Amino acid sequence: MPPAPAAPAPLTHQPLRGLVLVLGATLLFAYNDTTNKLLITEYNVPMVTAIRYIGHCLLMLAIVAPLHGREMVRTQRTGLVIVRAASLALGSFLVSLALQRMPVPETTAIVYLCPVLVVVLSGPILKEKVRPAAWLAALVGFAGVLLIARPGGGLDPLGVVFVLGNVIVATAYNLLSRVLAHTERTMAMLFYSALVGAMGFGIFLPWTLHGAAPTPVQLVLFAGLGVSAWLGHYMFTQSYRYAPAALIAPMTYVHLLWAGLLGWFVFGHAPEPIAIGGMLLVALAGIISAVRPRKGQRPAQLASEDGLTEKAG
Template identity: 80%
Template sequence: MPRTPAPSAPLTHQPLRGLLLALGATLLFAYSDTTNKVLIEDYNVPLVMAVRYIGHCLLMLALVAPLHGREMVRTQRTGLVWVRAASLAVGSLLVGFALERMPVAETTAIIYLCPVLVVVLSGPLLREKVGPGAWVAALLGFAGVLLIARPGGGLDPIGVMFVLGNVMLATAYNLLSRVLAHTERTMAMLFYSALAGAVGFGVLLPWTLHGPAPSLLQVGLFVSLGVAAWLGHYMFTQSYRYAPAALVAPMTYMHLAWAGILGWLVFGHAPEPVALAGMGLVALAGIISAMRPRRGQRPAQFAAEAGTTERAG
């Protein structure tokens, strides 16, 4: 007999629980960025990415595979699933190269152009209605990035190019997430994303596995990368089960605050006032995009779609 898929967990109205899950997820995302930058000071970027993705993949095989079985590997549009997964892996690599040259807070802020671009491009590419609010958000977002990456602002131009490359790949990743959501299971897409990075960066290990012998602290940081990546995305997805998107989506911009705090605590870097203003504009643009009402869309449907806009890094 064919296996009957388990029913989806019901949505419940527990807004405080949802907000706390989102807050914890953004802290884990900022922790991952900061840990990446710490490790990249002593190890090459592909090696750090390999450890992160292999750890993430092993966690899914150990904790998720026993519950979901073949559903975790079954796909209908396999080619697009792999393209989406590759976009995430290459985007992560570009963020690593950016963090070699740029502070955590500024890098994170530029990455948050992605949700705005997803909204704007969903019109011509996905035939969704895009109103004037989306264009206002896009202009605010680009103005914010110009303030952050302005000439004379001290940011490395090559680092800025790397992070903008990540934004393009993250936009493709999220648009493909929306396209594939109609036919593919969420756990399958999450697994293939982890698998693509584990295989892609794992194949390079014979050429990237070099550097000083890690200390106990560095071993702990390496192990924590995969855990933080998996747990952060899980908590963020779960937050939409307990609170509406209009509450959760603005909370994702706490990632910028956490990145700024951790960057200051670990590296002693505090963004300049002009850069802080740019970060505020990017956050405002994202909040406008997230709260943009969609004609004829039920709240539960809106929450489900809002949850598909993820970071790639």
């Protein structure tokens, strides 16, 4: 008989620790987006994406594998785990194409329409009860996106198409995360996400690995892509072990603040007032979705569901 899977780490009530972790995770996500945009101005998107996933995968093999052993690769529904990982890889590719054409803050804000769609679609697809507040959040979120991507707003139309494609793929990724959370360990799903992305984009490296030799600064940026992706998702997942979902989930929208600050600091881009209003509406929609009451569910179950509603990009 194979050994029984190790039990997940217990949940504890340390809200301050949870908040620090989620603030750090969102800062790393914003750093990853900003670094990605810097690099894809000099190099092609498939190559940058491949290096990111290869770095992410190597870090997990070097740091996580010695601690978790076979638990990191053991799955019960391998096919769905791979489909979920492929959805994340495709989402990363689409958001990189969007970042080539759009500023970081506006791209990030539209991506955050995904959690609202996950809540709305969890009814017909996952047979979860969707309350009226979720539909209100969806309307508020779409209104925010219309303000950000409005005609005449200066955003590249093709970039908007790419980021909306990311939202669709990310919604599928997060719905699969909810389904798989009942049978799969988080660390295994993180590893397969890195592995599928590394293999899917790495196989094309012989044809995409071209351009000027990277400078020392660019080498640091390339290394930072993998580190920030892995550490950000790890910190994000861990934050739900220390604080309730109703406290953590709204704080994920601090990502919009980090993205705006880094976009202004690195690229000198400040969103227009109307676009800022749209970003605030998207954030409000997510907060309404996150804090909606859900009766009859245990805190651990809420953490399992909301903790796996992650950024796919």
